[in-house]
Amino acid sequence: MDLTTLLTELSKGFATFTWGNAVMILVGLILIYLAIVKEYEPVLLLPIGFGCLMANLGMSNQVGFMKVIYDAGISTELFPLLIFIGVGAMIDFSPLLSQPSMVLLGAAGQFGIYGTLLLALALGFPLNQAASIGVIGAIDGPTAIFVGTKLAPEIVAPIAVAAYSYMSLIPIIQPPIMKLMTTRKERLIRMEYSPKPVSRLTLIIFPILVTLLVALVAPDAAPLMAALMLGNLLREALVVERLSKMVQNELINIATLFLGLAIGSTMTAESFLNWSTLAILGLGLLAFVIDTVAGLLFGKLMSVITHGKVNPLIGACGISAFPMAGRLSAKMALEEDPSNFILMHAMGSNTAGQLGSVIAGGILLALVTGIP
Numbered sequence: 001m002d003l004t005t006l007l008t009e010l011s012k013g014f015a016t017f018t019w020g021n022a023v024m025i026l027v028g029l030i031l032i033y034l035a036i037v038k039e040y041e042p043v044l045l046l047p048i049g050f051g052c053l054m055a056n057l058g059m060s061n062q063v064g065f066m067k068v069i070y071d072a073g074i075s076t077e078l079f080p081l082l083i084f085i086g087v088g089a090m091i092d093f094s095p096l097l098s099q100p101s102m103v104l105l106g107a108a109g110q111f112g113i114y115g116t117l118l119l120a121l122a123l124g125f126p127l128n129q130a131a132s133i134g135v136i137g138a139i140d141g142p143t144a145i146f147v148g149t150k151l152a153p154e155i156v157a158p159i160a161v162a163a164y165s166y167m168s169l170i171p172i173i174q175p176p177i178m179k180l181m182t183t184r185k186e187r188l189i190r191m192e193y194s195p196k197p198v199s200r201l202t203l204i205i206f207p208i209l210v211t212l213l214v215a216l217v218a219p220d221a222a223p224l225m226a227a228l229m230l231g232n233l234l235r236e237a238l239v240v241e242r243l244s245k246m247v248q249n250e251l252i253n254i255a256t257l258f259l260g261l262a263i264g265s266t267m268t269a270e271s272f273l274n275w276s277t278l279a280i281l282g283l284g285l286l287a288f289v290i291d292t293v294a295g296l297l298f299g300k301l302m303s304v305i306t307h308g309k310v311n312p313l314i315g316a317c318g319i320s321a322f323p324m325a326g327r328l329s330a331k332m333a334l335e336e337d338p339s340n341f342i343l344m345h346a347m348g349s350n351t352a353g354q355l356g357s358v359i360a361g362g363i364l365l366a367l368v369t370g371i372p
Contacts, residue, residue: 020269021056027272028052028264034168041168044141047257048164051264061265070262074156077149079259080142081227086252087142087354088231089244091322093206095348098196101302102314102345106352108298109318110360112137112290116283117364123279128152131364133280136162137287138357139170140320145259146224147361151368157266158277162284164263167321170328173285174292174316178332181296182312186303187336189311193344203236214359220369221362228358291319295349311342317350320357326350 031049035042054066061070073079096102113134120130132148136159144163148156166173178187207229215222234244271277299315313332317325329350330343 016058018269020273024056024267024269024272025053027267028056031165041164043253043256044164044260045168047260048161048264048267051261052267053264054261055265055268059265060268061262066261066265069258070265073255073258074145074149074262075153077146077223079255079262080146081223082255083142083252083259084224084227085231085234086247086249086255087322088207088228088233089235089248091228091232091235091351091354092347093203093232093351094198095344096351097198097202097206099345099348102348102352103356104302104352105295105298105315105318105349106354106356107318108315109291109295109320109349109353110138110356111294112287112292113360113364115290116287119286120283123283125279128368129155131368132156132159133283134287135159135357135361135364136166136280136284137291138320138353138360139163139167139288139291139325140354140357140361141167143224143320143357143361145263147365150365155276155280157263157271158280159284160263161267162281164260166285166288167324170321170324173288174325174328175332177289177292178296178313178316178329181293182300184336186300186312187333188340189303189308190337190340191309191311191314191342191345193341200236200238204233207233207236210355214362218359218362218366220365221358224358224361225355228354288319292316295319295353311340311345314342314346314349317346318353318356320350320354322350322354323347325353 028049031045031052034040035046035049059066061067116137117130117134120133121127125133128151132152132155135144135147138144141160141163145156145160148159211226211229214225231247234240234247295315295318296312299310299312302310303312311333313329317329319325326343326346326349329346330341333340333342
């Protein structure tokens with residue numbers, strides 16, 4: 001090989017490298033920084049950030065092994081489903097089953113999805129993209145990716161990045177809203193936790209019954225709900241402990257790693273550096289804020305109806321983002337009064353939000369795909 005050929009080969013990478021690639025590499029490095037230094041959802045942001053680096057160094061989801069991972073796990077919706085099996089195995093639905101009224105907060109926590117959908121339509125996004133953008137408000141990465149892949153695969157990358165980024169920023173975004181929307185007196189409300197006993201039979205029947213009902217009433221949400229309930233059944237059956245531990249650890253970790261890399265590999269300069277992406281990120285944040293506000297307002301309403309027996313803070317975790325949102329609401333109450341423990345109530349609301357986000361995504365899929 002002569003010197004000219006050698007220099008040509010060595011400069012291949014530089015020949016196609018643009019300022020846009022440099023900007024996106026900086027974005028990837030910021031995500032990695034947030035994951036390692038700030039510890040904001042490192043399991044999610046670190047592989048997404050590294051995938052972004054790869055995408056802008058010639059290893060996008062259109063070439064090589066990243067294409068194989070993307071086609072196998074994102075195009076087929078496999079990774080979100082595998083992650084949901086692991087999430088289901090981590091969830092204890094006892095707080096929700098002993099406090100069925102928490103379902104109302106889980107429903108209130110989805111208001112931002114539909115409000116943002118209407119705003120996105122007003123801004124000129126087509127219906128399929130507007131619906132996918134709205135689902136960011138659920139702050140549920142797998143649901144956002146599942147819906148986005150089906151309705152608007154061309155914008156699934158910014159949708160996924162927004163959903164996971166806002167999930168990691170819950171401790172920063174939600175507290176100011178919670179303090180603004182509630183008084184100190186409301187945050188000091190104590191909630192007695194005297195749960196009705198939930199039998200093992202009930203815990204086993206619940207995931208089976210939910211799967212049947214959702215598959216019949218909202219079939220478009222059935223795959224996600226079935227995956228979530230399968231994981232929960234593995235947990236509650238108490239006869240497959242090895243499988244339960246495996247899906248909570250190895251399965252969800254592997255799926256999250258590959259999903260993060262696959263999503264990051266779509267973050268090329270060509271697809272990301274445009275006004276549409278910025279609008280998606282902004283609308284996703286707005287959906288998150290509206291969900292939080294709606295949940296808090298509904299929590300305040302429940303507080304009034306029960307004559308001060310409900311702490312409105314538990315309304316903020318009616319979004320998905322399990323268990324982070326529930327822990328944050330409980331932490332906010334503890335900051336006002338170190339002896340005020342509302343964690344179990346918050347987890348009831350949070351698990352209701354997890355179910356609500358899946359059902360909301362299924363409703364959007366049914367509505368949008370049903371329109372010619």
